[in-house]
Each structure stands twice: as structure tokens, then as C-alpha cells.
Amino acid sequence: MSSSKIQLRLPEDMREAATRQAALSGVSMNLFVATAVAARLGGQAEAERYFSARATRTTPARAKALLERIGTRGLIRDDDRLDVPEN
Known part of the structure; x- marks a missing residue:
């Protein structure tokens, strides 16, 4: 894995x-910040996965209702x- 400053x-x-x-x-500031960023990215990816899965179970019309x-x-x-057509 490459890294950048x-x-x-x-x-x-x-x-x-x-x-x-x-x-x-007991870690360096660099590792602390890198871990915090990784945790945030992982949390964001999990939220995107969760809400994408939930979105497949409905339609815009049902959500609006x-x-x-x-x-x-x-x-x-x-x-x-x-702004999507109603189903």
C-alpha cells in the first residue's frame, strides 16, 4: 500500500x-489520525450499503406516502x- 503526505x-x-x-x-499521531479516517470511511461505506439495500425494498411513491x-x-x-416520477 502506498501512502501520501x-x-x-x-x-x-x-x-x-x-x-x-x-x-x-500508545500510537503515533499519524497512526491515530489514519485510524480515525479509516473508521469514518468504513462507517460511511456501511451506511451507504445499508441505505442502498433498504432503497431496493420500496418505491418513491411508497416513500412519499x-x-x-x-x-x-x-x-x-x-x-x-x-423529483422522480411516481409509481
């Missing part, structure tokens, strides 16, 4: 907390719109 800017308090946790874990039953009425924001 990046410059990371953190607020001072966050850097100090990460440094403390890395020391308590569910949201109408349990949602609260209010203004629809542009980023809330489901």
Missing part, C-alpha cells in the same frame, strides 16, 4: 485532545423535493 490543520484544542488520545493508546403519514406539514424546501 497531507497537511492537516486542526484547532489547537482538537490537536491537543488527539495528541493525548494517541499517547494514551409514508412521509405524508408521519411527516409534519410545512414549507417544502428545494432540497427536500423528490
